[in-house]
Amino acid sequence: MPDLTAPKNNPFPSASLLGYPRIGRRRELKKAVEAYWAGKIDAAALDSAAKAIQLASAKRLQELGLTEAAAVPGTFSYYDQVLDTTAHLGAVPARFGKLLNAEGKLDIDGYFTLARGNKEQQPLEMTKWFDTNYHYLVPEIGPETAFTLASTAKVDEFAFALANGIETRPYIVGPVTYLLLSKASDGAPAGFAPLSRLEDILPVYVELLGKLAAAGAGWVQLDEPALVVDQDIPAADVEAAVARAYEVLTAAADRPQILVSTPYGALEGQLGTFAATNIDALHIDVFKGTVPSAAALAGLGNKTLVAGVVDGHNIWRNDLAASAAKLDELKAAAGKVAVSTSTSTQHVPHDVAEETQLSEQLRSWLAFSDQKAVEVKTLAAYLADPASAKAAIDEATAVIASRATAEGVRRADVRARTEALTAADFSRSEYAVREAAQEEALHLPPLPTTTIGSFPQTSEIRSARARNNKGELSDGQYEQLMKDEIKRVVSLQEELGYDVLVHGEPERNDMVQYFAENLDGFDVTVHGWVQSYGSRCTRPSILWGDVTRKAAITVKWAEYAQSLTSKPMKGMLTGPVTILAWSFVRDDQPLGETANQVGLALRDEIADLEAAGIKIIQVDEPALRELLPLRTGDQAGYLTWSVDSFRLATAGAADATQIHTHLCYSEFGVIIDAIDGLDADVTSIEAARSRMEVVHDLESHGFGRGVGPGVYDIHSPRVPGEQEVTGLLSTAVKHVPARQLWVNPDCGLKTRGYAETEESLRNLVRATQVVRAGLLETVK
Ligand SMILES: [Zn+2]
Numbered sequence: 001m002p003d004l005t006a007p008k009n010n011p012f013p014s015a016s017l018l019g020y021p022r023i024g025r026r027r028e029l030k031k032a033v034e035a036y037w038a039g040k041i042d043a044a045a046l047d048s049a050a051k052a053i054q055l056a057s058a059k060r061l062q063e064l065g066l067t068e069a070a071a072v073p074g075t076f077s078y079y080d081q082v083l084d085t086t087a088h089l090g091a092v093p094a095r096f097g098k099l100l101n102a103e104g105k106l107d108i109d110g111y112f113t114l115a116r117g118n119k120e121q122q123p124l125e126m127t128k129w130f131d132t133n134y135h136y137l138v139p140e141i142g143p144e145t146a147f148t149l150a151s152t153a154k155v156d157e158f159a160f161a162l163a164n165g166i167e168t169r170p171y172i173v174g175p176v177t178y179l180l181l182s183k184a185s186d187g188a189p190a191g192f193a194p195l196s197r198l199e200d201i202l203p204v205y206v207e208l209l210g211k212l213a214a215a216g217a218g219w220v221q222l223d224e225p226a227l228v229v230d231q232d233i234p235a236a237d238v239e240a241a242v243a244r245a246y247e248v249l250t251a252a253a254d255r256p257q258i259l260v261s262t263p264y265g266a267l268e269g270q271l272g273t274f275a276a277t278n279i280d281a282l283h284i285d286v287f288k289g290t291v292p293s294a295a296a297l298a299g300l301g302n303k304t305l306v307a308g309v310v311d312g313h314n315i316w317r318n319d320l321a322a323s324a325a326k327l328d329e330l331k332a333a334a335g336k337v338a339v340s341t342s343t344s345t346q347h348v349p350h351d352v353a354e355e356t357q358l359s360e361q362l363r364s365w366l367a368f369s370d371q372k373a374v375e376v377k378t379l380a381a382y383l384a385d386p387a388s389a390k391a392a393i394d395e396a397t398a399v400i401a402s403r404a405t406a407e408g409v410r411r412a413d414v415r416a417r418t419e420a421l422t423a424a425d426f427s428r429s430e431y432a433v434r435e436a437a438q439e440e441a442l443h444l445p446p447l448p449t450t451t452i453g454s455f456p457q458t459s460e461i462r463s464a465r466a467r468n469n470k471g472e473l474s475d476g477q478y479e480q481l482m483k484d485e486i487k488r489v490v491s492l493q494e495e496l497g498y499d500v501l502v503h504g505e506p507e508r509n510d511m512v513q514y515f516a517e518n519l520d521g522f523d524v525t526v527h528g529w530v531q532s533y534g535s536r537c538t539r540p541s542i543l544w545g546d547v548t549r550k551a552a553i554t555v556k557w558a559e560y561a562q563s564l565t566s567k568p569m570k571g572m573l574t575g576p577v578t579i580l581a582w583s584f585v586r587d588d589q590p591l592g593e594t595a596n597q598v599g600l601a602l603r604d605e606i607a608d609l610e611a612a613g614i615k616i617i618q619v620d621e622p623a624l625r626e627l628l629p630l631r632t633g634d635q636a637g638y639l640t641w642s643v644d645s646f647r648l649a650t651a652g653a654a655d656a657t658q659i660h661t662h663l664c665y666s667e668f669g670v671i672i673d674a675i676d677g678l679d680a681d682v683t684s685i686e687a688a689r690s691r692m693e694v695v696h697d698l699e700s701h702g703f704g705r706g707v708g709p710g711v712y713d714i715h716s717p718r719v720p721g722e723q724e725v726t727g728l729l730s731t732a733v734k735h736v737p738a739r740q741l742w743v744n745p746d747c748g749l750k751t752r753g754y755a756e757t758e759e760s761l762r763n764l765v766r767a768t769q770v771v772r773a774g775l776l777e778t779v780k
Helices: 028-037 043-063 081-089 108-116 153-163 175-181 194-215 235-250 270-275 294-298 320-333 360-364 369-384 386-405 412-419 431-442 459-470 475-496 513-517 555-563 576-581 591-611 632-650 669-677 693-701 722-735 754-779
Strands: 072-074 126-128 135-137 168-173 219-223 257-262 281-285 304-310 336-341 519-523 530-533 536-538 541-549 570-574 583-585 616-620 658-663 682-685 706-709
Touching: 028 043, 043 072, 043 153, 072 153, 081 108, 081 135, 081 153, 081 168, 081 175, 081 194, 135 530, 153 168, 153 194, 168 175, 168 194, 175 194, 175 235, 194 235, 235 257, 235 270, 257 270, 257 304, 270 281, 270 294, 294 320, 304 320, 304 369, 320 336, 320 369, 320 386, 336 369, 360 386, 369 386, 412 541, 412 591, 431 658, 459 475, 475 555, 475 754, 513 519, 513 541, 513 570, 519 591, 541 591, 555 591, 570 591, 576 583, 576 591, 576 632, 591 616, 591 632, 616 632, 632 669, 669 693, 693 706, 693 722, 722 754
Parallel strands: 072 168, 168 219, 219 257, 257 281, 281 304, 304 336, 541 583, 570 616, 616 658, 658 682, 682 706
Antiparallel strands: 126 135, 519 541, 530 536
């Protein structure tokens, strides 16, 4: 047996993936982690579940042809790759007290505490990872943060695979991106920039590189996607940080060869910055990004250029001919070229072959992670010997061509409707007119209380749906169970004293999939889960054709719920941008065209809801921020079509119909104009985790319509106390005029249990009463 741990100088693998799903083909990790949290399995059982997934994934990728050393990415994570990096750096925020154990390590419980919070502390803030629907945990860095190698999880993961005969390529977030994604810790002085701690984290990276080299790693992958984004610090500062970081890391005495990866867009000017360092390989995204100039590529010298030509973020079969052409160009200008995906494939499911319920035609158009591994392998073969890949390339070309003419892809009725749209279809009356009409129709108290839509999806609800799908429960029985649940949700809200009620969305498996299942142009998967955050997964639908509404979707449920109460019942829809963002969307026409088709379908649904007597309709757009292009130059175009599609969906509503929207998960400051542009009468926004930061943006913008900054963080089981909520509301009324303010949680309650939900919602009402009374005092 060769000594696998001996130092080596292998070339970068000709074919590899930038990352791979880590949740398991059947969401084994989700199940194990949740069982561990529930105390049903111990740490050893969790560890062996994790190892089983790691090994299965590595073996699968080898089977698919990624057999070279370091071709299999070591991208496993128990929760999040940024949290992993925080753990390796020991960057535990001071507010958590002493989380490191006696050996100075962050054990698995400490790790989960950062992710989920504890009785005293909110978890780390969560936000979107670049332009994806994946969320990472935001590091909190201050002048006081101490850095020490507090975890060797990545070394252990590597050693475990190696012991099983597979040399993987350990992955960790690179130092510059790590600090650029961090926020200043609570106590940090004004103007403190986490990037100023660069010198202090580098020694920990160096120590980690040493341990990886000692364990036998030939390559390590440092992920630097922040370099493809326009940062709010000068480019020259970013460049200096990169130069310094990689000067130190490449000078480490014992280290694996270093691949720096830059997924999610074009690296542009920073390519030269990396070219000037001594790293061994540089990955660039040439799927979403463009092929750099020959001169820029020549600057890479002896470094391997890892070409991300296969899209890691969407599921369409690769246009191998187009990729081959890009590779030719790259090869002509750069010395060594290897093939990979544009991003980690953690954003797409495992395997199309599992989706046997899809038509053969649709399946032939798709590539999930495993198919992408084969595509990458084919393209690497092409680079070595173009003739060897000819059959595969021709087949891909033919299949892609078949999409253009397939039934349902372009429908004359749908196209006629979008082509006939005029400016008037995108606008409602002036807000003052609507406000008066709504006041008259609704008579709401000051600081109206409401929730965001979903109530806990109990195991009874989920099992009823599963049994209905299997045919064990008739549609009639299922419908009755959902109605019972709606009744329970309505009476709970009545009892708690909420002003605007919801039906609780029990009938929806998912806020996008539910609509996808009821619209033409979509298909849904059975096993196509992708990680959203932690143990949470979603199953994006596939939007492959022209979209139309077959029949009313939500009306009967809303109508039933409204019949149970004299309070206004909110109709609940998912907006066009979110439907697109959380589906895998066709790539053969501009997103704006697809969004308008969805907008029109929703517009018809709103008209039907109004006709059924629903006076308030919420159109959720939690993903509005997520699709925002990373480069500032591309943002205006996106904001125009996304805002337009929402307006198209909602502008048919009568003046007296109150249109709500809901946004969550992100910093909104940058898109506040667009949020205003949606022209919704009421906007609820996530704010509890970030402790009401958003109200400052709203204030400085002069946001003039209704707004509900969330006062209950629903992402953790923690119950907010009455005083805590009172405090948040008191902050809000200082910045937002009370007549505009609404009281609501951050988001829907579907992931919560009833016990904590009831208690929390009760505290919201009590706090509202306190603040309302205070408002009356000030008026007197
Ligand atoms: Zn939400």
